[in-house]
């Protein structure tokens with residue numbers, strides 16, 4: 001495994017952690033030194049799906065990209081939440097690709113499961129998964145989510161949901177450039193949304209990423 005402290009350019013270097021074999025999830029104890037080193041070095045970790053689960057059942061229709069990737073990303077987020085990674089490493093900065101995959105739309109189901117079957121769900125971390133998302137106080141001030149997602153969801157309503165769940169300070173501009181599931185004109189959806197203020201657009205298009213990478 002690459003030793004993070006030996007990588008050049010930290011904390012600006014984006015680290016790729018190959019997960020193998022495919023049964024290894026991000027709560028695995030063998031990854032604890034990686035999270036620890038990333039936290040100590042103030043490194044930013046970007047999690048992008050690959051080697052998607054269930055590929056043997058998805059030979060057609062580009063389904064590993066359309067179904068497997070969102071599921072894989074939700075698996076990564078749920079593994080880190082339920083494995084208590086964010087509890088053990090409170091300063092660890094992590095971002096998940098493609099708006100967090102299936103996680104944002106299923107967080108209600110995830111939270112419900114946490115309440116009704118803690119014997120299955122909360123075995124390693126008794127923190128409600130909802131607490132890792134943005135929350136407002138009585139003054140209307142928003143505390144952003146514990147982790148980042150990118151904005152690449154191709155749908156205005158989905159992006160609005162992301163902003164509500166995570167806060168603009170945790171939604172970073174995603175392009176997937178130069179791959180075909182990226183936007184033809186990166187940032188086009190964000191720019192087109194009249195309901196977003198100029199300040200919010202600037203936050204998503206630039207500031208959140210700069211904060212995530214430790215550049216601001």
Ligand SMILES: [Zn+2]
Pocket residue numbers: 048097098176
């Ligand atoms: Zn991607």
